[in-house]
Amino acid sequence: MNELQREYYAFINNMDVRLGAFVLADLPETFDNEDGTTAKFPKDFGPKSLPMLEFFVLSRFSSPDEVIDPENRRFVEGLIRYLGETYLRAIGGAWDHDEETGNGMPFIRPDTEEGPLKGEPIPILAIILAAVDARTAEVFTAVLDKARENLGGDGSPKRNCTGLAMGMLTAENSSEDEVEFLSRFIGTVEPGIAAWTQEQADPSSWAYERESLVRLGKQIKVRYDSRDEMMSEEETPFVAGAMRFIGETIRRIGFGQWRYGADLEADDPRSRQPFIRFIIGDQNLDMVPWRLTQTALEDTDSIAAGLDTVISMREEEAANEEASTKSDSADASGSADQN
Template structure:
């Protein structure tokens, strides 16, 4: 998996890691993640108290979720202070979490939130609050020199509230209507025997059908196959939505470089909850020759 794929995978699981960490801290400490500077101290004390050394981290089945959650939280909090984005590079650490870059105007070096979280968990001192303090000093100096300056943060899907353009809403409405109109003819062409009844079992048939119609990445990208894959993605998403609720979403962008952009996707609830990505499941199913990814996506969505 290359660095762009690693970044994509991280941004997909980031909000789940944050939610899990928030649940754990609320349960164990009676604390909630509020994105305040003081919350980093709470998080450091929790990590140190739970672990204290690498051996304890290795022995904890929840460690990946908790430490990655701490990395996600630290990165997002630093970027709320100083702007910036998650990068495509990967760290030489136990898990693959990309570093963050502050707003370029600050000329700060990249920071690896996972290494900060691991340092705190191993008992290596207040790595989280130290980094926040260092960035805060630079931000303060920048504001003093340029009072009108404001940091720019690249929105993180599932964490930052999305800014929906009118054209995005219009595109989604048109797309949904077009696929619903095309579905009866699509179902007739590709076999009513498959039982296109929006059931989980029908996604097994759809996964196999996708690999027959789209035998490889070139076929997936072939404009001639666009009508097939559009309805297939719509059907996969509708099967999820009709089973567990949710809303279709859409954001402009290139799906090859930006998670959740360029293809319609689902969200279980408006502000939080599981994502459903039928289009991505189809693309990866074609790339990996795996007919089961749609069913797996369904199972994750309805949990």
């Protein structure tokens, strides 16, 4: 996997947290209209949010050069996520990437009347640059209108919502402290893991897979005799990297989301700790990397066992969904026979 592919998968895998943080922390609650009135800023990924979003972008950037300034990268990535997800909900399509399209950033490959993903790529960063250069506050909507024309008919999407951010952090399911922490922390996960693996024997052998979790559990058991040793200052770099590796491996395989225990009781293992949340059916399953790291002192297989639990619950969920689908099909068939 090359560097562009790694960056793309990181972009997709972190969509819910990064996009949620952008919506909560970077988009304003209200916006001043040209006539002096104040309006609520829409954050619903609807087409009607595009003109106000573009006005806001123009208030942030006076030239395209400011958009590509490294100091503004975090904000611009959040903007790319929001704009792309808005287009996906309105016209259908999917995120994509390649070596040439999108100025090195992920772009949207839209649906058309010819079929899914048949449209010309929509390079989100290029659209933002064009909007800041034109300064008309009409570019974002014009791109959507053109894409809708390519859908044919009344311009309605051919598929249900194709957006990714269904588990996104919102004001209802998170706090300002959690969003603030995750906005900083998420950007340290992959670089922290990369630096950590380089310090290990045979760095290239570490991968986001169960075997590596088993090996890490054995390494922790050999390295430490107690939790106090693990918490010593000189061990902070190793433990911090190990926690990130554990959390990210389980998150990727089990399709989870980084969260942070900002407002929990002190005796809760998640309190003031980053953890991974898995939404399985109608219940939440939380895995705390720091807690899993400690359990390896007693059981070297405990970290991998945490992953096994998630996989088992995912498989059970899939089996239940399949059984439900078959039952619905049987009921529908029975109703048809009676008619």
